[in-house]
Amino acid sequence: MEERINLRDFKSNWNDVKRRLKDKYPHLTERDLEYTEDEEIFVGRIQSRLGGQKRKDIIETIKTL
Numbered sequence: 001m002e003e004r005i006n007l008r009d010f011k012s013n014w015n016d017v018k019r020r021l022k023d024k025y026p027h028l029t030e031r032d033l034e035y036t037e038d039e040e041i042f043v044g045r046i047q048s049r050l051g052g053q054k055r056k057d058i059i060e061t062i063k064t065l
Contacts, residue, residue: 017062
């Protein structure tokens, strides 16, 4: 079963989520980390910037923030 996240769950503390992702992946830009409720778009942006890191790994990272 494919991992999923509901980004709306993170909306209230998005600045903290952005900071933590930026700490883990310093080469992510503000554009990469713009809030969107569309998981496909958000994870796709990060995957693109990280050279195709596995989707499930990115989702796990976000879930552990």
